Amino acid sequence: MVERFFAELTSQVIVRGSFRSVPALVADITRWIGERNGNPRPYRWHADAQKTLEKIYRAWEALLTVCYSNYNTGH
The missing domain is CATH 1.10.10 (Arc Repressor Mutant, subunit A)
Structure with a gap:
């Protein structure tokens, strides 16, 4: 808030x-x-807690994908 x-x-x-x-x-x-x-x-606060957690998890997965990709390419 x-x-x-x-x-x-x-x-x-x-x-x-x-x-x-x-x-x-x-x-x-x-x-x-x-x-x-x-x-x-x-x-x-109007957001559903479960939807918020799902959104956080999707963002976390995307971040891990980028980090892993950068790690493997040496960037």
Whole structure:
């Protein structure tokens, strides 16, 4: 859930903003957090645990394939 918070902060404040100084950036981040806390919405996890584990396993298998291939070719 922390990742989702920082993704929203990045897309809604940092990417859209133009900051002339670090204090200006900090002020915009503080303002955004204050607005968000004024109307809080919980982050909810909707993914199925089994599907998430299957996705992780597929990624792990793909990574092993690449690593094994690179090992055999000397790269």
